[in-house]
Amino acid sequence: MGDVYFDNFVFSRYKHALVVTDPYIAELYGIAGDNVFLLPRGEQAKSFDNVAALCRWFLSKQLTPAGLVVAVGGGSVGDTVGFACSIFKRGIRLLHVPTTLIAMVDSAIGGKTAIDLDGVKNAVGSYFFNFDTLIDPDFLHTLDEEQLKSGAGEILKYRMLNKEIDNCVTNGENLQSVIAACVRFKQEICAEDPYCRGKRNALNFGHTIGHAMELALGLYHGCAVANGIYYETKLAASLGLCSKQYTSTWCGETEKSFSISPLTEKILDLTLQDKKNKEGSVAFALPTTFDLTYLPLDSLKELLLY
Ligand SMILES: NC(=O)c1ccc[n+]([C@@H]2O[C@H](COP(=O)([O-])OP(=O)(O)OC[C@H]3O[C@@H](n4cnc5c(N)ncnc54)[C@H](O)[C@@H]3O)[C@@H](O)[C@H]2O)c1
Ligand SMILES: [Zn+2]
Incomplete structure (x- = not known):
């Protein structure tokens, strides 16, 4: 598993490397030059076409496994560049420089890479561990409120999984300490x-329904995960996996910070695409066991809609 360290990101230190980012971040942070490749902004980056374009650019730059690629961006840039680095010449060293809260606490840690295919999120991807992560919290200053909230959705998940992280948040510790606690926890689990x-x-808690809502409603990833956390906690309660007290505490906490969208049959149908599914049943990492629970779609609808 790669190392994670906190430092300032100084673009001029990476002249020897190939830097990949998106046009918005490039403009905001003055990232330009022959060694810079721009992916489209947001989820649009995560396509085979962009991976092919990136690999062609790597070829044109005569990149070899002795070189270094630096991915400066949110989870979309990180997931796409990570995938390209995992397959180009069978693996190129990567430095993740996450620029969103979600990327700092989640997507730039743990080595999952992915692109989308035919409307299916993260349909193609790899595990790739030839990377380090440099976290510069200064990037957070230019994020809008929705993006910060999106990061808070993943942090909510970590709070429910780890008491230390929950204490860190409830004690009002600064954001860098919260990020560091989330990173430590994810690193430990992934190792x-x-x-x-x-x-x-367990880290997939909130993601079965979350991914379906992200796709159906176009919510930001972490906001969709917060919605997923809300409904999956209710699901756990109806299966007798957690107490009434636990459910009301955490559902209340979720409603306080996130707007919860109504669940529909169409959204639940999309859970059939989840990667964890088995033999036609939908998989969930539910509180408080977080072992996978499998439910047929009909039972899921019965428990959550009617
Ligand atoms: N690999 C993993 O383990 C993992 C984990 C969580 C999420 N993800 C993936 O990450 C993606 C979401 O990532 P995201 O939420 O970071 O969003 P994103 O990468 O899609 O970026 C969203 C927007 O924020 C802008 N942006 C990025 N940094 C900025 C900054 N510092 N200031 C201002 N604007 C900035 C970008 O230009 C973009 O328009 C999803 O595709 C999700 O599936 C992957
Ligand atoms: Zn997530």
Whole structure:
């Protein structure tokens, strides 16, 4: 698993490397030059076409496994560049420089890469561990409120999984300490279960319904995850996996900070695409066990809609 460190990102230090970012970040932070490639902004970056364009650019720059690629951006840039680095010449060293809160606490940690295909989120991807992560919290100053809220959605997930992180937030510690606590926790879990065969599944809490809502409603990833957390906690309660007290505390906490959209049959139909699913049943990492629970779509609808 890669190292994670906090430092200022100084673009001029990376003249020897190939830097990939998006046009908005490039403009905001003065990232320009022959060694810079721009991906489209946001989720649009995560396509085979962009990975091909990136790999062609790597070829034109005669990149070899001795070189370094620096991905400066949110999860969309990180996921796309990570995937390209994992397949180009069978692996190129990568430095993740996350610029969104979500990327700092989540997507630039743990080595999952992915692109979307035919409307299916993260349909194609890899596990890739040949990377380090440089976190510069100064990037957070230019994020808008929705993006910060999106990061807070993943942090809410970590709070429910780890008491130390919850204490850090409730004690009002600064954002850098909260980020560091989330990173430590995710690093520990990923080191134990890098390929998501056991413990790491817990990090998918909120994501089965979250991904479906992200796709159906176009919500920011972390805001969709907060919605997923809300409904998956209710689901856990109806299966007797958590207490009434737990459910009302955490659903209340979620409603306080996020707007919760109504759940529909169409949204639940989309959970059939989840990668964790098995034999036609939809998989969930539910509180408080966080082992995977499998439910047929009909039972899911029964429990959550009617
Ligand atoms: N690989 C993983 O483990 C993992 C984990 C969580 C999320 N993800 C993926 O990450 C993606 C979401 O990432 P995201 O939420 O970081 O959004 P994003 O990368 O899609 O970026 C959203 C927008 O924020 C802008 N932006 C980025 N940094 C900025 C800054 N410092 N100031 C101002 N604007 C800035 C970008 O230009 C973009 O328009 C999703 O595709 C999700 O699936 C992956
Ligand atoms: Zn997530």
